[in-house]
Amino acid sequence: METHPSLAVKWSCPDLTIYAGEVTIGEEDRNKMDSKKRKLEKTRITEAACALLNSGGGLIAMQMTNKSEHPVEMGQDLEKSLRELIMSPNMQAFFETKQQEDQFYIFVKSWSCRPEDGSTKPRICSLGSSLYCRSITSKVAMDSREAFEFLKDKKACIKYRPTDDGAPPAKIPRAMCQNSLESNPAFEIFQSKKLEYGQCLLFSESTSIEFKQFSTKHVQAYMKNIIPEYISAFANTQGGYLFIGVDDKRIILGCPKDNVDRDSLKTVANETISKVPVFHFCSSKDKDKVSYETRVIDVFQEGNLYGYLCVIKVEPFCCAVFSEAPISWMVDKEKGVYRLNTEEWVRMMVDFGPEASSKDLSKDFECQLSLCNSPPHCRPVYSKKGLQHKVDLQQRLFQVSPDCLKYTPESLWKELCSQHKRLKGLVKQQIRSFSCGLLILYRSWAVDLNLKEKQEVICDALLIAQNSPPILYTILGEQDEQGQDYCNHTAFTLKQKLVNTGGYTGRVCVMTKVLCLSSQNNIETNGGSVSPINYPSSYNLANIQEMQDLLQALVIVLLNFRSFLSDQLGCEILNLLTAQQYEILSKSLRKTRELFVHGLPGSGKTIIAMKIMEKIRNTFHCETDSILYICENQPLRDFIR
Numbered sequence: 001m002e003t004h005p006s007l008a009v010k011w012s013c014p015d016l017t018i019y020a021g022e023v024t025i026g027e028e029d030r031n032k033m034d035s036k037k038r039k040l041e042k043t044r045i046t047e048a049a050c051a052l053l054n055s056g057g058g059l060i061a062m063q064m065t066n067k068s069e070h071p072v073e074m075g076q077d078l079e080k081s082l083r084e085l086i087m088s089p090n091m092q093a094f095f096e097t098k099q100q101e102d103q104f105y106i107f108v109k110s111w112s113c114r115p116e117d118g119s120t121k122p123r124i125c126s127l128g129s130s131l132y133c134r135s136i137t138s139k140v141a142m143d144s145r146e147a148f149e150f151l152k153d154k155k156a157c158i159k160y161r162p163t164d165d166g167a168p169p170a171k172i173p174r175a176m177c178q179n180s181l182e183s184n185p186a187f188e189i190f191q192s193k194k195l196e197y198g199q200c201l202l203f204s205e206s207t208s209i210e211f212k213q214f215s216t217k218h219v220q221a222y223m224k225n226i227i228p229e230y231i232s233a234f235a236n237t238q239g240g241y242l243f244i245g246v247d248d249k250r251i252i253l254g255c256p257k258d259n260v261d262r263d264s265l266k267t268v269a270n271e272t273i274s275k276v277p278v279f280h281f282c283s284s285k286d287k288d289k290v291s292y293e294t295r296v297i298d299v300f301q302e303g304n305l306y307g308y309l310c311v312i313k314v315e316p317f318c319c320a321v322f323s324e325a326p327i328s329w330m331v332d333k334e335k336g337v338y339r340l341n342t343e344e345w346v347r348m349m350v351d352f353g354p355e356a357s358s359k360d361l362s363k364d365f366e367c368q369l370s371l372c373n374s375p376p377h378c379r380p381v382y383s384k385k386g387l388q389h390k391v392d393l394q395q396r397l398f399q400v401s402p403d404c405l406k407y408t409p410e411s412l413w414k415e416l417c418s419q420h421k422r423l424k425g426l427v428k429q430q431i432r433s434f435s436c437g438l439l440i441l442y443r444s445w446a447v448d449l450n451l452k453e454k455q456e457v458i459c460d461a462l463l464i465a466q467n468s469p470p471i472l473y474t475i476l477g478e479q480d481e482q483g484q485d486y487c488n489h490t491a492f493t494l495k496q497k498l499v500n501t502g503g504y505t506g507r508v509c510v511m512t513k514v515l516c517l518s519s520q521n522n523i524e525t526n527g528g529s530v531s532p533i534n535y536p537s538s539y540n541l542a543n544i545q546e547m548q549d550l551l552q553a554l555v556i557v558l559l560n561f562r563s564f565l566s567d568q569l570g571c572e573i574l575n576l577l578t579a580q581q582y583e584i585l586s587k588s589l590r591k592t593r594e595l596f597v598h599g600l601p602g603s604g605k606t607i608i609a610m611k612i613m614e615k616i617r618n619t620f621h622c623e624t625d626s627i628l629y630i631c632e633n634q635p636l637r638d639f640i641r
């Protein structure tokens with residue numbers, strides 16, 4: 001794990017925000033820059049964009065080094081780099097920019113494939129795959145999409161290869177190809193003890209043969225630099241020979257002995273190859289690295305030792321060989337912006353969920369959220385056939401109708417209004433300009449998002465309205481310094497979950513606003529603005545369809561639980577509670593001290609108990625070991641633990 005040295009996450013914002021430092025913006029000013037500095041900036045912005053695309057979307061904030069009175073475009077080099085990242089010319093599908101005085105913002109939507117390209121595009125974005133292959137006489141770097149196809153083929157190929165003869169599947173092709181490497185004309189040279197300076201080889205470069213010659217004195221640095229890419233290319237294709245010390249015209253020149261000694265040549269080659277990352281889909285242990293052999297052959301000139309020819313014979317690999325760890329970034333609460341390691345990267349790239357492998361699942365379950373067109377962190381969601389679909393659940397719990405702004409649950413709204421005299425007027429004033437939507441009330445949204453409750457909060461209200469972004473109002477009795485932080489943190493978590501759990505693929509940011517019952521002038525103190533950064537209007541919910549899509553994501557966020565089938569399938573999948581189960585859970589724990597749930601086996605009592613324990617922990621701020629759970633058998637006890 002490698003944390004990014006110069007990208008900082010601002011955790012206090014309601015949206016995932018990366019501060020990318022000072023940047024020169026605009027084509028004209030960027031063209032005047034020192035090219036090295038320009039490239040560094042471009043890489044930093046692209047890495048920030050990559051991290052956000054892969055982590056549910058967010059905001060890149062930059063301080064412009066060049067003051068500009070007029071709005072400026074980003075700059076061609078930055079645009080090109082971002083286009084490559086999303087593998088599409090359609091930049092506006094994921095990015096929007098805005099200049100606010102000397103601040104420049106790039107709004108990034110979460111990465112997800114569209115349903116029609118779900119099988120052709122990878123699940124995450126990357127700056128580079130570090131995977132290579134041979135194309136006749138060239139070594140070619142695979143772009144993200146090619147890497148995805150390559151990995152997908154490898155994975156499928158391993159899965160369907162028969163293994164019932166007991167032999168590890170990897171050995172079969174390896175043995176076959178070994179013979180082909182030995183029948184290669186290069187094999188004779190590979191076995192030579194000595195060669196003559198200036199001798200012309202009788203074979204040319206091919207898919208399995210590459211000649212390299214160098215004039216540098218820094219032999220070791222040169223080798224460390226070129227070897228990994230060739231090893232990856234040969235191993236991922238059909239194997240082959242890398243000759244170091246032969247020029248393009250097939251003439252043996254060798255490395256002069258004055259520049260390097262025999263042993264270090266071999267050591268550098270072997271050490272470099274040992275560091276090359278590999279990934280196995282097959283049953284081989286991870287320690288099974290690339291098979292290769294390095295030979296250093298003496299090159300003589302007129303009877304005297306002149307130097308050495310280094311030949312590396314690389315065997316084809318069962319799975320995938322990289323030149324270095326792939327270049328892709330993510331954001332994590334603990335690590336900040338961090339670079340994925342090879343294993344994490346491959347698993348994210350080719351995560352297809354259980355669809356392909358499990359026929360039983362499709363027999364009894366219905367897919368509610370598929371991995372093929374959802375954001376990178378989503379888990380697939382299934383519900384038992386015959387139970388309510390997420391659309392039905394949304395209609396029942398969070399129904400929206402045209403030209404109507406509703407409060408839900410109505411009973412809670414009435415109760416809160418009767419307890420707090422000023423509440424009704426205060427809320428009405430806030431939402432008076434909206435005519436279509438839903439105000440969803442909770443005693444505390446935080447508890448339902450598995451965050452700790454803040455006692456001073458009277459209620460949280462989430463507004464989902466047409467022509468507005470979602471807005472989270474936190475209503476306090478008294479002014480509270482931490483009120484805004486609480487509201488931001490809850491909104492942040494909600495947005496993350498709507499995308500990364502609920503699978504919402506539209507643009508979304510939950511705006512925040514703290515209201516205070518005791519204060520006379522809420523709106524004035526907050527300046528009437530819900531967020532210090534003005535989000536583009538594309539972040540508004542444009543119509544009922546978008547509102548429903550968002551509310552269906554919300555249904556998944558609130559009703560999901562880890563399926564008991566996950567272990568059996570070897571892949572985490574989520575199920576949904578029924579509306580009835582959810583209504584039981586929605587009861588206030590402070591008011592409902594006793595609850596008797598009676599149901600047949602398999603009706604979901606255990607899952608309700610688990611969810612309630614989670615709520616107890618968050619509402620009463622208690623440790624796990626201060627909650628007593630009693631059940632009738634040991635397996636259940638162990639499961640709950």
Ligand SMILES: [Zn+2]
Pocket residue numbers: 170279280281282283284318319320
């Ligand atoms: Zn393998």
